[in-house]
Amino acid sequence: xxxxxxxxxxxxxxxxxxxxxxxxxxxxxxxxxxxxxxxxxxxxxxxxxxxxxxxxxxxxxxxxxxxxxxxxxxxxxxxxxxxxxxxxxxxxxxxxxxxxxxxxxxxxxxxxxxxxxxxxxxxxxxxxxxxxxxxxxxxxxxxxxxxxxxxxxxxxxxxxxxxxxxxxxxxxxxxxxxxxxxxxxxxxxxxxxxxxxxxxxxxxxxxxxxxxxxxxxxxxxxxxxxxxxxxxxxxxxxxxxxxxxxxxxxxxxxxxxxxxxxxxxxxxxxxxxxxxxxxxxxxxxx
Amino acid sequence: xxxxxxxxxxxxxxxxxxxxxxxxxxxxxxxxxxxxxxxxxxxxxxxxxxxxxxxxxxxxxxxxxxxxxxxxxxxxxxxxxxxxxxxxxxxxxxxxxxxxxxxxxxxxxxxxxxxxxxxxxxxxxxxxxxxxxxxxxxxxxxxxxxxxxxxxxxxxxxxxxxxxxxxxxxxxxxxxxxxxxxxxxxxxxxxxxxxxxxxxxxxxxxxxxxxxxxxxxxxxxxxxxxxxxxxxxxxxxxxxxxxxxxxxxxxxxxxxxxxxxxxxxxxxxxxxxxxxxxxxxxxxxx
Numbered sequence: 001x002x003x004x005x006x007x008x009x010x011x012x013x014x015x016x017x018x019x020x021x022x023x024x025x026x027x028x029x030x031x032x033x034x035x036x037x038x039x040x041x042x043x044x045x046x047x048x049x050x051x052x053x054x055x056x057x058x059x060x061x062x063x064x065x066x067x068x069x070x071x072x073x074x075x076x077x078x079x080x081x082x083x084x085x086x087x088x089x090x091x092x093x094x095x096x097x098x099x100x101x102x103x104x105x106x107x108x109x110x111x112x113x114x115x116x117x118x119x120x121x122x123x124x125x126x127x128x129x130x131x132x133x134x135x136x137x138x139x140x141x142x143x144x145x146x147x148x149x150x151x152x153x154x155x156x157x158x159x160x161x162x163x164x165x166x167x168x169x170x171x172x173x174x175x176x177x178x179x180x181x182x183x184x185x186x187x188x189x190x191x192x193x194x195x196x197x198x199x200x201x202x203x204x205x206x207x208x209x210x211x212x213x214x215x216x217x218x219x220x221x222x223x224x225x226x227x228x229x230x231x232x233x234x235x236x237x238x239x240x241x242x243x244x245x246x247x248x249x250x251x252x253x254x255x256x257x258x259x260x261x262x263x264x265x266x267x268x269x270x271x272x273x274x275x276x277x278x279x280x281x282x283x284x285x286x
Numbered sequence: 287x288x289x290x291x292x293x294x295x296x297x298x299x300x301x302x303x304x305x306x307x308x309x310x311x312x313x314x315x316x317x318x319x320x321x322x323x324x325x326x327x328x329x330x331x332x333x334x335x336x337x338x339x340x341x342x343x344x345x346x347x348x349x350x351x352x353x354x355x356x357x358x359x360x361x362x363x364x365x366x367x368x369x370x371x372x373x374x375x376x377x378x379x380x381x382x383x384x385x386x387x388x389x390x391x392x393x394x395x396x397x398x399x400x401x402x403x404x405x406x407x408x409x410x411x412x413x414x415x416x417x418x419x420x421x422x423x424x425x426x427x428x429x430x431x432x433x434x435x436x437x438x439x440x441x442x443x444x445x446x447x448x449x450x451x452x453x454x455x456x457x458x459x460x461x462x463x464x465x466x467x468x469x470x471x472x473x474x475x476x477x478x479x480x481x482x483x484x485x486x487x488x489x490x491x492x493x494x495x496x497x498x499x500x501x502x503x504x505x506x507x508x509x510x511x512x513x514x515x516x517x518x519x520x521x522x523x524x525x526x527x528x529x530x531x532x533x534x535x536x537x538x539x540x541x542x543x544x545x546x547x548x549x550x551x552x553x554x555x556x557x558x559x560x561x562x563x564x565x566x567x568x569x570x571x572x
Contacts, residue, residue: 152466155508155540180438182468185508188540222441222471222530233554235542244508244542248554252538254441254474256521256530268519268534 011128013210017202018135022063028219040070044095049103049136083115092120097130100137143167154185158241179203191228192236192247199226217255227251297414299496303488304421308349314505326356330381335389335422369401378406383416386423429453440471444527465489477514478522478533485512503541513537
C-alpha cells in the first residue's frame with residue numbers, strides 16, 4: 001500500500017471496450033499500470049460481474065504479474081454480504097489499481113451499489129488510485145448505465161435498457177463492444193432520451209482515460225463519440241414503447257489512439273494539440 | 287405494357303434494406319406497386335444476384351400476385367449472354383415495375399454492367415417505370431457501390447469494399463441491412479473516403495424513395511443517413527491499408543416512415559413539411 005495522497009486529486013479513471021489483448025503485448029493493460037504512480041503497483045481485481053470469477057481472475061493475475069504488478073488481489077465479491085466484508089474493504093484499501101472485470105453490469109450495481117466496498121473504492125480513487133474496468137466494468141462507470149437492449153431492436157422507444165451506474169464520471173454514458181456489436185443505434189436512442197450526455201462507444205481492445213474535462217483514446221481499437229447536444233428534432237417523447245424513434249443531427253466522431261475530446265468545448269483534440277505529455281501518468285503521490 | 291410516357295419524367299426509384307415483409311401485410315412491396323401509374327402492373331423480377339433464383343422468384347411471384355400485379359415475369363438472367371438476350375430485353379420492356387432481388391451485388395454488376403438488359407432497364411425507367419431493389423438490388427443503385435467489408439473491420443482503411451454500381455441515383459452511397467448488421471462504421475469509412483456522397487443506410491423492412499432532390503423514408507424499419515459533408519478532420523489519407531481511421535463531425539439522422547431528407551439543403555424534412563401528398567405516386571403517363 002502506498003502513502004496517503006498529499007494532494008486531493010482523484011486518480012485516473014479508465015474504461016475499456018472489452019476483449020482487450022491479454023497476451024505479451026497487452027497494450028491497454030500495460031498502459032493501465034503506467035497510470036499508477038507506483039512502479040510495481042498492487043492490483044485488485046473485482047470479478048463480481050462475471051459468472052466464472054475464478055477463470056477471469058486467473059487470466060488477469062497472469063497478465064498483470066507479467067506486466068510488473070507486485071501483487072494481484074482476488075477481490076471475489078459474490079453477494080451483498082461480501083460487499084460489506086472487512087477483508088474485501090482491506091484489499092481495496094491496499095490496491096493501487098482497482099480493476100473491474102467484464103460480465104453483467106447489473107450484477108455489479110446490484111451487488112456493489114451503496115455498499116461499503118464501493119464506498120472504499122471511491123475513497124481510494126479520491127486518494128489517487130487508478131480505477132479501470134472493461135466491458136461491464138466500463139459500462140458501470142457512468143451515472144446512467146446502459147445494461148441491455150439488442151442493437152437490432154434499438155431506436156424503438158424503450159429498447160435500450162438503462163439503470164443507475166456508479167457515477168465515477170460525469171457527463172457521459174458509456175457503451176462497450178461498440179463497433180463489434182454494432183451499437184451505434186443504442187447510443188443514438190440514449191442521446192435522444194437526454195441529449196445532455198455524450199455517448200462514449202468504446203470498441204473492443206480500445207480504451208479511454210477520463211481526465212477531468214478531457215477524454216483521451218488509447219489502444220488499438222476505435223472510440224466512437226455520439227454527441228446529441230445539437231439534435232434538432234426527435235419524436236421520442238410522442239411515442240409509445242416499441243415505436244420507431246427518429247432523431248436528427250446527431251454528431252459522431254471516430255477516434256483512435258492519441259486523439260482526445262474536450263467535453264466542455266464538444267470538439268475533437270488531435271495528437272498535436274494534446275501534446276506528447278497528455279497521456280503520461282499524473283503524479284498524485286509525493 | 288403501358289403506353290409510352292408523354293412527359294420525359296423518370297420513374298420512381300426505390301431502395302429497400304432487405305428482409306422486407308412478404309406476408310399479407312407486405313407494407314413496402316404494396317407501396318412499390320402503388321408507385322406504378324398502372325392499376326394492375328406487370329412486375330419483372332430480376333434474380334441475378336441470388337444463388338437460388340427459383341425460390342426467390344416464386345416468393346415474389348406469390349406476394350406480387352396477391353398484391354394485384356397482372357403478371358409477374360421471371361427475368362432469370364444468370365450470365366452475360368442472358369444479359370444480352372432478346373427475350374429478357376422484351377420482358378424489361380413490358381414491365382411496369384422492375385424489381386431487383388437480393389443476393390450478391392457483385393453478381394449484379396458483373397453480369398448486368400454495360401449489358402443490353404441494363405440499357406433497356408434504364409430506358410424503361412426513363413419512360414416512367416418503377417425500378418425497385420432490395421438488399422443487393424438496392425446497394426447496386428448508387429454510382430459507387432458498397433459490396434463487402436465486415437462491419438467489425440471497418441474504419442480500418444480499405445476494409446470497406448467498393449466498386450462501380452449502376453448509377454441510377456446521384457449523390458448517395460447505399461448500404462442495406464444497416465441497423466441489423468451494425469454497418470454504421472462502414473458508412474463512416476465511406477464518408478471519410480469522399481465526403482461528397484451522403485451515406486444512405488437502410489434497415490431491414492425499411493425503404494426509401496429517391497424523388498429528385500428528396501429522399502423519402504417508408505416502411506416499418508429505420509433509415510440512417512450519414513452526412514460527412516461537414517467533417518472537420520480525418521487521418522484517412524495518411525494511412526496505409528488496415529490502419530485505424532479517424533473522422534470528426536459526422537452528422538447522422540435516424541428517419542422512419544413519413545420523414546424525408548433534402549439532398550440540396552442537407553436537412554431532415556418532417557411529415558408536416560412533406561405534406562400528405564409527397565408519397566403519392568407521381569403520374570408519368572397520360
